[in-house]
Amino acid sequence: MNAPIHSSESTVLIVGAGLAGYHVARQARQHGHTGPISIIGDENRPAYDRPALSKAFLNGTVNFEDLHLDDPSNPLEVTWHSGSGAVELSTEPLGVRTADGTFHAGDNVVIVTGAEAQRLPSFGRSGGAFVLRNVEDGLALRERMIEGQRIAVVGGGFLGLEAVSTFLDRGAAEITVIADEQFPGEARLGAAVGQAIRHLHEQRGVKFGPPVYAHSVTDTEDGSQVLNLTNGDAVQADVIVCAIGATPATRWLRDGELTLGPSGAILCDDFGFTGIPGVWAAGDCAQWTSQAAGIRPIGQWQEAVEQARIVAAAIMGAPPVPFQEPYFWSEQYDVMIQGAGRIAQSNEVHILDGSIEGGDLLVSYRLDGEEIGILGMNRMREIKRWRKMRTARVLASA
Amino acid sequence: MSLKVCHLSELTPGEGLRIESVSPPIAVFLTEEGTVHAIDDTCTHQDASLAAGWVEDCKVECPLHESSFCLLTGEVDQPPAKQKVRVHTVEVRGDDVLVELSQEAPNLPPGVSVS
Numbered sequence A: 001m002n003a004p005i006h007s008s009e010s011t012v013l014i015v016g017a018g019l020a021g022y023h024v025a026r027q028a029r030q031h032g033h034t035g036p037i038s039i040i041g042d043e044n045r046p047a048y049d050r051p052a053l054s055k056a057f058l059n060g061t062v063n064f065e066d067l068h069l070d071d072p073s074n075p076l077e078v079t080w081h082s083g084s085g086a087v088e089l090s091t092e093p094l095g096v097r098t099a100d101g102t103f104h105a106g107d108n109v110v111i112v113t114g115a116e117a118q119r120l121p122s123f124g125r126s127g128g129a130f131v132l133r134n135v136e137d138g139l140a141l142r143e144r145m146i147e148g149q150r151i152a153v154v155g156g157g158f159l160g161l162e163a164v165s166t167f168l169d170r171g172a173a174e175i176t177v178i179a180d181e182q183f184p185g186e187a188r189l190g191a192a193v194g195q196a197i198r199h200l201h202e203q204r205g206v207k208f209g210p211p212v213y214a215h216s217v218t219d220t221e222d223g224s225q226v227l228n229l230t231n232g233d234a235v236q237a238d239v240i241v242c243a244i245g246a247t248p249a250t251r252w253l254r255d256g257e258l259t260l261g262p263s264g265a266i267l268c269d270d271f272g273f274t275g276i277p278g279v280w281a282a283g284d285c286a287q288w289t290s291q292a293a294g295i296r297p298i299g300q301w302q303e304a305v306e307q308a309r310i311v312a313a314a315i316m317g318a319p320p321v322p323f324q325e326p327y328f329w330s331e332q333y334d335v336m337i338q339g340a341g342r343i344a345q346s347n348e349v350h351i352l353d354g355s356i357e358g359g360d361l362l363v364s365y366r367l368d369g370e371e372i373g374i375l376g377m378n379r380m381r382e383i384k385r386w387r388k389m390r391t392a393r394v395l396a397s398a
Numbered sequence B: 001m002s003l004k005v006c007h008l009s010e011l012t013p014g015e016g017l018r019i020e021s022v023s024p025p026i027a028v029f030l031t032e033e034g035t036v037h038a039i040d041d042t043c044t045h046q047d048a049s050l051a052a053g054w055v056e057d058c059k060v061e062c063p064l065h066e067s068s069f070c071l072l073t074g075e076v077d078q079p080p081a082k083q084k085v086r087v088h089t090v091e092v093r094g095d096d097v098l099v100e101l102s103q104e105a106p107n108l109p110p111g112v113s114v115s
């Protein structure tokens, strides 16, 4: 790691007003940083947390104010610059230029610009499919009439399936999921979990198409849309939601000095250091060494928060913060799915308890016989205990 | 007025028990040190049952995210939750756990209301 500027009076410039950005600032203050902290965000809104956008926000259970990251009764001491995104990184002097022409200088620059929803090519006037990444996307879908409508959701990931759950609440007439796997999440989480997730939805009348890719969206004369599939089939729907993943929001860095990986992610070491003195990256826009090696996941809430903590400690010259076991959750209907540990590296999956039909699976992931991960459906107590015990063990052996 | 909510023998050290006979539900904890505490069961961030959380150092960490609540004061230590939970007064009489509910308004998460 290159020696950064550790002074507690230095200027920290955070580029991206999302989850990681908020936590870098918060942690820097917790470490006693007294110098100026600025957070630049391209959205013209207070910084907010995203997970509810595919869940409680979509069916109106929670509102935008409920998603705010900063606590109004105890706000962070930072300067927010909202509404104009960074368009250029400068290393000499260190800082970024925003779209409105302003140059923001920093002794340390932390890039936390997140990711952008991937879209399907669309032909026609309807504007294509809905996506879910930011609050405008969430608002558009929340305001779209769903009752009595035919909905097609592209992508069998958690984001799409969470949205499906809210569409059923809102009285959708028909919901079809188009995914490249027969059982959603099967390759990543094992056959039993994929089957259990599919069962959750089928039980409630959701249909699953054959495992194919969708390649485009076109309009029809009656105002509905058509989702075109790679097997030559087409699905007609009134509303199409595309949840096929996200790509790092790093287009503005493409011609610069930072090293970007094939996905466009900013490549960093496991402290978030980019290789350019004073420049760091974390969250969904970055790929740290252990993520590139497949040891840690990308695009999860917990990962962004932990990376933010690690970067803040590194910038402040505080003792390194250890990683916890990776963790994610997803809410579908009344089922909370939680996974922890190094699930991707396992080579055996064992059902510990529960059943595919019961929506109450508890599954153990093992690597050569050793348990390295766990997943539960409505198993909150078991999953928390596993995470806490593992953290204690990881720390004890550190 | 104190309510009898459960038996001491129903509690497991280091774990919480959700009591649904009161609204909003409360969580009763027996710590490893042998003390008994009662707080509101619903996390103030989202609808998660704190009774299923991790109890350590007289705090309970929410089973869903990262916030911990002090069993003595109800204060929250870190995001994503912002507001404290209510603390209820506990009295153990023999095997009976009696609770006097706080008169404060509960800080329920958005989308959750008292039934």
Ligand SMILES: Cc1cc2nc3c(=O)[nH]c(=O)nc-3n(C[C@H](O)[C@H](O)[C@H](O)COP(=O)(O)OP(=O)(O)OC[C@H]3O[C@@H](n4cnc5c(N)ncnc54)[C@H](O)[C@@H]3O)c2cc1C
Pocket (backbone or CB within 6 Å): A015, A016, A017, A018, A019, A020, A021, A040, A041, A042, A043, A049, A050, A051, A052, A053, A054, A084, A085, A086, A087, A112, A113, A114, A115, A132, A133, A134, A159, A249, A252, A282, A283, A284, A285, A299, A300, A301, A302, A304, A327, A328, A329, A330, A331
């Ligand atoms: C709908 C949805 C639901 C999710 N649900 C879950 C879940 O249930 N469980 C889970 O584990 N994870 C979930 N996630 C993932 C989690 O929210 C992300 O991993 C997390 O938000 C990443 O944080 P971040 O700070 O890297 O990016 P973000 O939170 O996306 O913040 C990045 C910010 O930077 C801004 N920005 C982009 N470019 C620029 C620029 N050039 N200049 C200035 N600002 C810029 C963006 O507009 C954004 O505000 C979900 C994500 C989404 C979108």
Ligand code: FES
Pocket (backbone or CB within 6 Å): B043, B044, B045, B046, B047, B048, B062, B063, B064, B065, B066, B067, B079, B080, B081
């Ligand atoms: S639900 Fe408790 S911290 Fe999020």
